[in-house]
Amino acid sequence: MRRRFLLPIACLTLLGCHSSSLQQGPSETLRAYARALDEGRADDAYKLLSSEAKRNISPDAFRRMVKENSAEMKDIAHALSRPASDPVVTATVTSPKGDSLLLLYEEGRWKLDGSSIDLYGQLTPRQAIEGFLRAFERNRYDVMLRFVPDSQLEKGLDAQRLKQSWEGAWKEEMQRITGALKAALPTAQFEELGDRATMAYGSSTLQLVREHGVWKIEDFD
Numbered sequence: 001m002r003r004r005f006l007l008p009i010a011c012l013t014l015l016g017c018h019s020s021s022l023q024q025g026p027s028e029t030l031r032a033y034a035r036a037l038d039e040g041r042a043d044d045a046y047k048l049l050s051s052e053a054k055r056n057i058s059p060d061a062f063r064r065m066v067k068e069n070s071a072e073m074k075d076i077a078h079a080l081s082r083p084a085s086d087p088v089v090t091a092t093v094t095s096p097k098g099d100s101l102l103l104l105y106e107e108g109r110w111k112l113d114g115s116s117i118d119l120y121g122q123l124t125p126r127q128a129i130e131g132f133l134r135a136f137e138r139n140r141y142d143v144m145l146r147f148v149p150d151s152q153l154e155k156g157l158d159a160q161r162l163k164q165s166w167e168g169a170w171k172e173e174m175q176r177i178t179g180a181l182k183a184a185l186p187t188a189q190f191e192e193l194g195d196r197a198t199m200a201y202g203s204s205t206l207q208l209v210r211e212h213g214v215w216k217i218e219d220f221d
Contacts, residue, residue: 028191031080031081032080033077034076034077034081035076037080038077038078040066041068042059042062045062046059046063049062075155090102090103090105091103091110119133119134120134120140120143123214123215124215125197125215126188128147128216129181129188130185132144134206136174139163141159142165145157147216147217148162148217149209157171176179177204177220178205181199184199186217190215195209195211196209197210198207206219206220207220
């Protein structure tokens, strides 16, 4: 579990930036944030957080976090001041049906990410859930088999059996589960540990496993 003082780093997203901010470049923003943390200037660092981040943490809570974790904040500041490469600026667009498309800001223009081509990608836990839900909505049971771990396929599970189960005895349960997943996905947090990952949705937990370099759905708790 990530410690809470890492939250501001994850929230330094540049979605919906004005053109002047994009021209300045994300590296400059990161270095300014790093300097403010290193020098203990919590208020200046707070000003660089996104609106969403500020909704999640108040100025007083942020000041207290910086003060109480000064050593860790300095470590983070030093790491941010020496990025291996220029940060990637991204934006996510969600369609009325809930499909998400990732865009990248490159060479002064927004461009579609490769994930927009692979509708059923499994390179990340989030992409795997999005692909699974898309396949489920389209009744693509042949595609849904890609998200089944080898241990289940070895038991003889195939597209026809999956269809019979999920359109029969498990129909209402699968509709409930997929509905809950779809509702939780936009703000879901994934916890990764090696080749395993979990995603909380409502009071339940979805477990994923990485096999052959792609993520698959292991269990719905």
